[in-house]
Amino acid sequence: MFGRLFLLFLIVPMLDLALLVSVGSRIGLGPTLAIVVLTAAVGSWLARREGAAAWKRVQAKLSTGGVPGPELVDGLVILVAGTLLLTPGFLTDAAGLLGLFPPTRTLARRALRSRFERSVSDGSIHIVSGGSPFGPRPTVGGTPGFRPFGAPAPIIEDAEVIDDGSGDGAPRTPEAGRLG
Template identity: 50%
Template sequence: MFGKLFLLFVLVPVAEIYLLVTVGSSIGAFPTVALVILTALAGAHLARMQGLSTMMRIRENLDQGFMPAEELLDGVLIFLAGMVLLTPGFLTDIAGLLILLPVTRNLFKQWLRKKFDEWRQNPNVHITFHQ
């Protein structure tokens, strides 16, 4: 667990800074900042559009009496992608866009389902559902 947190909070920012400096020295500071802002705005717009679409699908499923499990998982991943896209940097932008693309988002959903099944089968983890 410590290794994953170290990766997230130390190595990723160091890699982002390195990339920002490298790109900035190649194309200049202003174009680099503009590119970071542009990708954040475009990603936020895309996340908003996909989020609204997912909300509509959730409501349709609920209106028909179905549990919108897939749509809820999509919503969580789209929200995560939006947060990652708002974080300045190129690696986070790539990660956010990969989560937003339906093809790659399905891979993330499969991974999350697998992890959830592992947690559910762990005798030390207790999951209950209340109605």
């Protein structure tokens, strides 16, 4: 992880700066600055347009009762692309422009999904779901207030709370004759 952050925040800006200096020495300061400002302006316009379209797709999916997973990932890619386009530099501009085109967003979405699924399956990402803001959901076993997503709520008709004082929260089976 540290290596990736090092690459992202130190190496990429250094390469971008070197490329800006190289281009500036060949075509001059004025044209280089004009290109940087033009790509930022056009990029922000494209990012706004694509972002608005992605937002409409999210709303349409939600209005039909669907989960807007791919649409939200598209929005995330567009947000990152817009940020890259506003960052001065030719490498970041190129990466940002790639993120604004639907075919490359599809590739990015597939790559992100594959990476996420791999991270979940190898245990490096843990997914925890919580209860509603109106109180914990009832469970049988496991952590009180939590149950697997989509699992039906248990039906409890008659119950007696048995506390052995251990504090571990593990459910205990009542001894014969204790209920009744």
